[in-house]
Amino acid sequence: MQPYKPECSRVQKVIAYHLATKHHLDHYARAPGYMEWATQPNPFRSYEGTNHIRLPFVEYDSTASYEALYDRKGHPVKPVTLENVAAFLELSLGLSAWKSTPGGSWVLRMNPSSGNLHPTEAHLLLPPLERESAGVFHYNSYFHALEPRAAIAHPVWKQMEGYFGSRGFLIALTSIFWREAWKYGERAFRYCQHDTGHALAALSLSAALLGWKVTYLHTVSDAAVRRILGFDRMKWAPLEEEQPEALCWVSPAQHGEIPRDLPEELVRTFDSLEFQGHPNRLSPEHVHWKIIDEVAEASGKPTTIRRKTPVHEEPFLKSMSIEIQAAKVIRQRRSAVSFDGATSISKDQFLSILDRTLPRIVPPFDLDLGEPHVHFLLFVHRVTGLESGLYFFIRNPEDEGQIRSLTREGFLWKQVENEFPLYQLIEGNMEEEASLVSCRQSIAGDSCFSLGMITKFLPVVEEGAYSYRHLFWETGIVGQVLYLEAEAHGIRSTGIGCFFDNEVHRILRLNDITFQSLYHFTMGGAVEDTRLQTWPPYTHLKSPGLMNT
Ligand SMILES: Cc1cc2nc3c(=O)[nH]c(=O)nc-3n(C[C@H](O)[C@H](O)[C@H](O)COP(=O)(O)O)c2cc1C
Known part of the structure; x- marks a missing residue:
């Protein structure tokens, strides 16, 4: 691959930044370190x-x-x-x-x-x-x-x-x-x-x-x-x-x-x-x-012309009825700091969680960010009724052919259920691999499943350097739905920004930057830290002096 020079075009600067800020097994992106x-x-x-x-x-x-x-x-x-x-x-x-x-x-x-x-x-x-x-x-x-x-x-x-x-x-x-x-x-x-x-x-x-x-x-x-x-x-x-x-x-x-x-x-x-x-x-x-x-x-945003994004209006394919109030789910959302390595979810729950992340004309996907580019590489550890292994979830069918042709030849691509874009790639225990690629964080292996958001990259950024930001926004939007889904299903999740970029690409054998992993996520049975006390959110207004930061 050609080295990108920072004095080049906006697109090249964005790509140079992206490449320079990857974490690697033997060194992390430049940071204070303390x-x-x-x-x-x-x-x-x-x-x-x-x-x-x-x-x-x-x-x-x-x-x-x-x-x-x-x-x-x-x-x-x-x-x-x-x-x-x-x-x-x-x-x-x-x-x-x-x-x-x-x-x-x-x-x-x-x-x-x-x-x-x-x-x-x-x-x-x-x-x-x-x-x-x-x-x-x-x-x-x-x-x-x-x-x-x-x-x-x-x-x-x-x-x-x-x-x-x-x-x-x-x-x-x-x-x-x-x-x-x-x-x-x-x-x-x-x-x-x-x-x-x-x-x-x-x-x-x-x-x-x-x-x-x-x-x-x-x-x-x-x-x-x-x-x-x-x-x-x-x-x-x-x-x-x-x-x-x-x-x-x-x-x-x-x-x-x-x-x-x-x-x-x-x-x-x-x-x-x-x-x-x-x-x-x-x-x-x-x-x-x-x-x-x-x-x-x-990656600053210039004025651009209006674009039309194709409308995805499919009904939910795998919806499960969940008896819980929306506001309660929103208020209780938290990141897990540790998982028990034991809790499992059912296959129906897993499919329904994935289904909820498909782009449709419903909140939050109707914000109008544009064409969806984010897919999931899934490390499935504890889903009853589904073999442990590596899976791929296609969120935009337009990309399926390209993803299949760019990834490792020996993958199974076995569809889990008819008319649902989830495919098994490899069977086997992926717990160690999952933690390793997520900066050796055990939360990625002790969960029910974790995932890397494999995102169409170079062709999108080449259309406009500002799209670099949009790609990350899409991962955050999908991530927010995953956070809420976890709560609604009685488990918990955590966004993972720290991962070894190229180790994820190595699993898929992605040899260029047409697709890149941009964000990781994990979901499972949380272990609460009993040393922590919890207080209502606006305690500092009602009892000034009680909370010292
Ligand atoms: C973009 C992003 C990246 C994150 N990366 C990590 C991570 O690598 N490891 C981790 O344990 N938590 C990670 N978190 C979780 C945050 O630490 C957590 O959101 C924060 O402490 C606030 O806690 P809350 O989510 O319970 O409100 C991440 C969260 C976000 C939104």
Whole structure:
């Protein structure tokens, strides 16, 4: 393969970054190698000098079933009020629990994050709600509060709603790369992108409970997002800048066609807004990982033209009825830190979990990220009624021929069930192999199954370097569904960002970068750490001083 030179095109820079940040059996991607506690970034951004608008907490959770999360028909459409926006945010990006040991406490959120470092921030452009005028707000999840940054004149907001054709609002996700780079060094950019995907799915699923739909505005450029959020006029501390990721429109689900762009006349109106608030300082000092700046710039989103993605409207093939409330599943989602190496699930459960990840016009897959590119290489350890072994799950049939032709010749490709895209490749115990490729983490072998997300890579990135981010977002979106599925089936899962990239490719005998493994996942019977105490999520607001971080 030709070495990629960083001074080349955006596509080549993105590929160079990807290759340089692989973990190998004998060395890891460049990282500090230890944690410098004195410079640990604050996981909560606030805009100092703004007056918090404290949001109400959900008093009674929606009684909608978990099944209904994936079926838009079941949810009455709630009006866009401050109370409902608060519920939307609480069940997507809000806090989920405090954990403590005698040595300290830390807080978890509804959305997971690599290392619990939470690089993802959210900004909202809201219509006039109760006593608040329309404006640009930052969501501060620690206080469950909105920080008003700029007021939007009434006629401008009317123009916005007129353009989108419904009452609704915009939400923008941004990343602070330093938060992940502090611990993970150069590979951190990848983790920020996974986290964006998890957050997008969390928003989409939380919106579904309110009868709302989140749509990614895939034509909009990062430059436009910077302008509407006032970032182009912001003074950031070095390396603490928020970088635009995704801008979405949130509106009643049953509404007709939604534009995917934001016209220049509308963006221009934000240039004259007066923004207030200064981003808080996150760390006293930083380590500069230059390659992250390079990949961030190279994969930045330009304005692009609207594309149409083929619609997948197949019914669920393997659905099992699960008697549990959606909100309960969302609130209880956690990452397992250890598995018991004994719990098994049934074949029906396994197939139903996989089926749920197939792209369909249901949340979160109707965000409109584009054509699906993520497939699973599965290490099946404990599924009753299914032989242990290596399996492949095809999430987009368009890729099947290419995957078969690029992978090892001796694979069985034995279809497990008619009309279900799951194939056995090898029979046998894969526990050691699974842990090994996931950076020797036992969670990948002691589970019911683990998987590598084999993703179409070079042809997608060649179409536009910004697609590099989208690929990781897709893995995060699929990962969020896997997290919730595990909870709904009474087990637990964990996203795995640490894996030896080329060892996974070696199993498949992938000799080029047409496909790459971008994310791993594992699911099984969790072993709880009994040394940890759990506290309700907003204990620090109700009993100040109780939780010390
Ligand atoms: C992108 C991503 C990568 C992760 N990688 C690993 C990993 O390699 N090993 C691990 O034990 N946990 C991993 N996790 C789990 C996080 O550590 C976990 O989400 C975080 O501590 C917050 O806990 P929670 O998921 O229970 O809210 C990962 C999570 C995400 C979202």
